[in-house]
Amino acid sequence: MSKDLFRTCPESGLQFHKPAELLMRSNAVLAVVILLFGGITALLVTLTRWPKVHLLAADRFYQMLTLHGVNMLIFWMITFEIAVLYFCSSTLLRCRLATPKIAWLGFALMLTGIIVNNAAVLNGDASVMMTSYVPMPANPNFYLGLILFAVGALLGCFVFLGTLVIAKEEKTYEGSIPLVTFGALTACIIAVFTIASGAVILIPTYLWSLGYIHNIDAAMYRLVWWALGHSSQQINVAAHVAVWYAIAAIVFGARPLSEKVSRTAFFLYIAFLQLASAHHLLVDPGLSSEWKIFNTSYAMYLAVLASMVHGLTVPGSIEVAQRAKGFTNGLFQWLRKAPWGNPVFSGMFISLIGFGFIGGISGVVMGTEQINIIIHNTIYVPGHFHATVVIGSTLAFMSLTYFLIPTLFRKQVMLPELAKVQPYLFGGGMIVFTMAMMGAGTLGVQRRHWDMAFADNIANGMITYDYPGTAVAFMGVVGISGVAAVLGGAIYILVTVLSVFFGRPVGSESSYGFTTSTLTRAEPIAVPDGGHAAAGKWGFAAPGTFLLAMFFLVVFVLYYAVNWKYLASVWPMS
């Protein structure tokens, strides 16, 4: 093993394996390119669902919505996550990456899959939405592209696992792997399950589309497909929680409150998150209530418990670190004095709050067996998952990018003033966007629907429906806030592309573009006299975070109760 295969980042102290570095860069750049395509389609879809604008024709709308879903939910997320996996193994463990050639093969397969799939949709005969529910047929290349991409991603997962083995063999670290790597391992295990489920359903569907298989049962398709569709979003959850911990460590030098609790919470993800396929089947025929209740609750909400634990321990570890630095006044000085002008932190914290308060609560509420009756397939559903996947995962990945530009790409962040605003514009836009969608969904507005005004039906003497004015107004808010969020996304892409391709090389800490010089090399905090609790209150090491968590719980309980009340007003059914 040659020494010049490695370089040590002088500012962050991170050690990069050069072949791994090139792979991380390539995966990250590819991910951002996909995000650009996804963002353009996002704008077109938003402008069509904005009732006053109603931009696209129906066929074009469904085509763009299909592209938006597949590119964002599958291709952007997983491609970026492969870069995160390589970072969490090779870089954090200071180890060479296993089999870079196979990693490149995986990259090539992913890229090919993306092109084949997107070309099929652009060709016009695969506007079947990301879910491609049988028996609605699509161009076979739609499925083929997904399969190729999945095989490539699977190779990436194996490279990650192989790197863990090498690191252990070559003793590049002592003791256990870091918590962030443990989180990445969680994401990887869920990814392998996800991709296997994808293979089980997409390969037969591909053969069906070619005419080799006569029939695919619609209910079976949904059950297995959602083990791909929902679990793939659980990869994102595990990955972005790992990114939260990483950013808390990078910016504050925060250490986990306790390794045991955080790791057990990740383990609960591995054990229970995959049951969430049931969330999509709660009002399907052919399944029993017992099955639905057990699976939709991840077996008694144990994965929700895990997220609630991370939701406390991530900000809790930041609070403890800040208190150790002397920000001990009152309950919230640690938070007020946080570096809100540093997008690495601000993006991460908005991601945490948005994921928990909006995405988490709405997910549990609509995943309740009976409450799903008033929410299934309304625009409430995309409201929920834009809060988890966009505010939660995408914004977390964006904030990580602002750290990776100087460390991984060795470039200064260009347009730092714009970058500072970006998490607020993107996160704020998405917060309004998701809540307006939930409002509209509660009033019965449909997802994946071209025209809530039913103009065609009115013109042709067919049955129509007049949505309440409030619902139309909510969709207007969706349009406006969606455009704001797209603008925030555009700034991210602009800053990233300019920095990576045209940025000045990083010369010293002061040229990062942000005042992160002391933060990027943040040393792990020291334990104060009398333990962390001494710097807190009530015997709690993180009393401010605890109060925030209790506030979260109150919101959760109230919103949960309101939805039961709403359900009780609906026609009796049995």
Added chain:
Amino acid sequence: MSAIQPPAEAIWWKQPLDRVEGTWIAIALVWSLFMFFMMPIWHIYGKQNLSNEAYRTTPQAYLAKTQAMVDQYTVRTETAANLPVVHPPPGSDVYLVGRLWQWWPLLELEQGQSYRLHISSIDWQHGFSLQPVNINTQILPGYEMVITITPDTSSDQTIICNEFCGLGHHNMTGKIYVVGDGQ
């Protein structure tokens, strides 16, 4: 050591819990269990539950049953396409077909009466969304779903398809009229 470094203590699993974590885990666990038991409890005490009664069927068999109901109970026709409006007797089995791109036939039900509503698709997947009361279920080809339903409000309801089913998806509508007793 921070979260991006190996744990400081080799035996990290013996590190005691901080009080803030222990307290929160206990609270969160209680809330999780409460939410879990709410679902079976609602099956016992709540009035809005899906029976999950369902049968395998075929498009031909299901259409035949629906046609028989339409032949027997049609009271009038409506819309440019002359769709039949069916007024079946209270308590009876009512059949609704989802197909590209309409809900067929139109239904007229009596307020406060219960009906066994059967729904199936004869082609692709559809979504049954009843507005404004806001009841939503998934409709699959090959499966006949049965819901015992009791319209307890007098407002007429529109059925909108809420599962994407191709180019005419947004045109796919239907109707459930709710009429008072003796009408």
